[in-house]
Amino acid sequence: MAVRHFLSLMDLSPEELDALIQRAIELKRIQKSGEIFEPLKNKVLGMVFEKSSTRTRVAFETAMAQTGGHAIFLSPRDTQLGRGEPIEDSARVLSRMVDVIMIRTFEHEKLEHFAAYSQVPVINALTDLQHPVQLLADVQTYVEHRGPIRGKKVAWIGDGNNMCHAYIDAARQFGFKLEIAAPEGYLPDENILKAAGSAAKMVATPADAARDADLIVTDVWASMGQEEEMAHRSRAFANYQVDSTLMSLAKPDCLFMHCLPAHREEEVSTDVLEGPQSVVWDEAENRLHSQKALLEFLVAK
Numbered sequence: 001m002a003v004r005h006f007l008s009l010m011d012l013s014p015e016e017l018d019a020l021i022q023r024a025i026e027l028k029r030i031q032k033s034g035e036i037f038e039p040l041k042n043k044v045l046g047m048v049f050e051k052s053s054t055r056t057r058v059a060f061e062t063a064m065a066q067t068g069g070h071a072i073f074l075s076p077r078d079t080q081l082g083r084g085e086p087i088e089d090s091a092r093v094l095s096r097m098v099d100v101i102m103i104r105t106f107e108h109e110k111l112e113h114f115a116a117y118s119q120v121p122v123i124n125a126l127t128d129l130q131h132p133v134q135l136l137a138d139v140q141t142y143v144e145h146r147g148p149i150r151g152k153k154v155a156w157i158g159d160g161n162n163m164c165h166a167y168i169d170a171a172r173q174f175g176f177k178l179e180i181a182a183p184e185g186y187l188p189d190e191n192i193l194k195a196a197g198s199a200a201k202m203v204a205t206p207a208d209a210a211r212d213a214d215l216i217v218t219d220v221w222a223s224m225g226q227e228e229e230m231a232h233r234s235r236a237f238a239n240y241q242v243d244s245t246l247m248s249l250a251k252p253d254c255l256f257m258h259c260l261p262a263h264r265e266e267e268v269s270t271d272v273l274e275g276p277q278s279v280v281w282d283e284a285e286n287r288l289h290s291q292k293a294l295l296e297f298l299v300a301k
């Protein structure tokens with residue numbers, strides 16, 4: 001059978017994704033019970049990071065340690081990939097040694113190129129286009145707090161970026177309704193949006209998206225690699241802050257999520273981020289459990 005990759009949420013079926021979320025919840029229970037469970041004993045994860053990371057790196061590395069495997073951190077500063085060794089050569093060499101590879105990089109095409117030459121599963125740990133591993137944690141967190149996400153209304157407020165694209169795919173795959181409020185010039189990719197059909201749509205204002213929402217999500221206004229656009233973006237996004245007024249339009253039990261790192265008083269007010277509807281710390285912790293479930297799915301056969 002062809003090797004399975006996880007480059008976007010579309011690489012798994014809705015049934016596989018639902019099972020993965022349930023498994024993440026179960027793996028969390030196992031870890032908290034103190035039981036030693038090592039389905040990845042002697043397995044090795046290669047971690048290629050061309051951008052910074054706290055959560056993704058620590059979650060993957062901890063997941064491998066807790067399941068009996070090992071993780072190798074590979075930065076462009078000290079690998080030959082960073083000195084221009086071709087992607088296809090790096091992919092063929094690394095995948096002859098390790099059992100699974102995760103990549104965080106800029107161009108999504110680079111990840112696809114790498115995966116095409118890899119004989120082991122490749123996981124997207126964030127590209128400029130997509131951030132699918134974050135969605136596993138977000139859906140797990142919603143399910144743990146509120147039950148099934150199917151049929152719920154989710155509001156995306158802000159940049160039509162990698163996280164927004166992953167939310168659009170998630171709306172398709174997990175069966176929720178996504179309403180996106182993004183300023184002109186910062187809209188999500190047309191093809192990703194079109195492919196989602198009625199699962200995701202653009203709305204005119206943040207208030208339209210927030211009204212009666214079950215979950216409100218935002219992200220930074222300038223993603224990694226866009227730092228020098230920040231001044232310009234701050235002006236474009238000035239009316240897109242998730243604050244308590246916006247939250248008050250949603251359902252009373254609406255949750256707030258943010259993949260983090262967050263910029264307080266920019267995309268989210270401090271009182272919302274630190275408030276009772278915010279589940280961002282659970283969301284961050286669930287990166288560990290959901291990525292463990294993903295590794296088990298791809299590797300522990």
Ligand code: CP
Nearest residue numbers: 053054055056259260
């Ligand atoms: N949310 C997220 O991916 O965080 P890191 O950049 O810290 O990995």
Ligand code: NVA
Nearest residue numbers: 161219223224259260
């Ligand atoms: N959109 C953000 C997400 C960080 C986890 C970025 O790409 O920088």
